[in-house]
Amino acid sequence: MTLLGSPTAAASYRTLLSDIDSSSNIFVGGLREQSTEAFINALDMFDDPPAVRFLTNGSVLKWMRRDFHVASLAADLTASDTLVLRDTEDDIENTLLVTDDSAIPLIAGDGQTVTPETDSEYVEAIQQHCSNAWEKHTEFNLRTPPRSRVYETLAEQLSDDMQSDYQTMLEEIGSTRSGRGETQDGDNLLNEVGLALLSGARQTELLYDLSNWGDRISLASRATFSRLKSKLEEHDFLETEKVPIEVGRPRQRLLLAERLHKFDADELPYAVRDELENSSD
Structure with a gap:
């Protein structure tokens, strides 16, 4: 049965x-x-x-x-x-x-x-x-990278700590579907890209490195990372500092907003969600 x-x-x-x-x-x-x-x-x-x-x-x-x-x-x-x-x-x-x-x-x-x-x-x-x-039918295109590849490449190309934070946040939040971390304008700040940016800010990664990683594995385009980074900045969840390089424009280092430093990786998505919900009341 x-x-x-x-x-x-x-x-x-x-x-x-x-x-x-x-x-x-x-x-x-x-x-x-x-x-x-x-x-x-x-x-x-x-x-x-x-x-x-x-x-x-x-x-x-x-x-x-x-x-x-x-x-x-x-x-x-x-x-x-x-x-x-x-x-x-x-x-x-x-x-x-x-x-x-x-x-x-x-x-x-x-x-x-x-x-x-x-x-x-x-x-x-x-x-x-x-x-x-x-x-009668053809294969459906998921247009999503395998999760094991996401974790593996994140550790290889950025850091083990970055991978650990991202995995913790993703597993804690459970679903990245719209409605769980949306702004009043309908932007989902707790989707797979938003969580990557928050993880990157916790580990003070460069936006350039993070967005290039995401683009290479087909998680999201560099433009998507940049747009959602700006949305997180608008809501004061993260900020950036300029990092000079020898040739070209300075890179941007991701930094978590100071009030969020007290939260561990498993707590951070909920802190962001709670602030978003309170701001919409």
């Missing part, structure tokens, strides 16, 4: 996946937003997960892409050939997980259970249907 759609959906998916051989190739179709996030989190918990073909409505995957926290996990799974994402504009009537020898309806809703279908003729028919649907 499989319980899905509850507040512990990721744990439920993990239990479901743990019963599937890691050498299997499975098909998952039709999950909506929260269920997709829970499934990605569950799949990431395994050292040796099964290979997954994942098909759902394009709006769901675009929703996921707006949250770096879950999109970067999905990108890790894609890079390791564990997960392939394809999108469709069609509504998928039946939400299913199909293995080599079973078809499992996935029903959202607290306390609802389903039993896997194992009749061989039925399963073969479902497998063929899913394969036909899969072949």
Whole structure:
């Protein structure tokens, strides 16, 4: 019996996946937003997960892409050939997980259970249907770097402390989706770029080095880093000082606002969020 759609959906998916051989190739179709996030989190918990073909409505995957926290996990799974994402504009009537020898309806809703279908003729028919649907669509572009690559390159190209701060903030905040750190003008200061800038300010990094790193790994363009740095300055969360160089314009060193020095990395995003919320009252 499989319980899905509850507040512990990721744990439920993990239990479901743990019963599937890691050498299997499975098909998952039709999950909506929260269920997709829970499934990605569950799949990431395994050292040796099964290979997954994942098909759902394009709006769901675009929703996921707006949250770096879950999109970067999905990108890790894609890079390791564990997960392939394809999108469709069609509504998928039946939400299913199909293995080599079973078809499992996935029903959202607290306390609802389903039993896997194992009749061989039925399963073969479902497998063929899913394969036909899969072949009609192309791979979805996450446009998000794998999280492991983000952490690795950040430590290599800036510093271990910078990487540690960024990882701590990202994991603490949980989601970088809009609405959790927005200004009155709608700028999200606690997205993946804003957190990188705050981490950089804690470690007094150069904006030039940080933005070049972000641009190289396709986290965001240098222009995006510069624009969000200005927004953080406008709200007095950070400031910059000029650092002369031998040739060309001075670089800008990122500095955290003095009142924020007392906060550890795991506390800083909440301090910023609280100030933003208070300023909007």
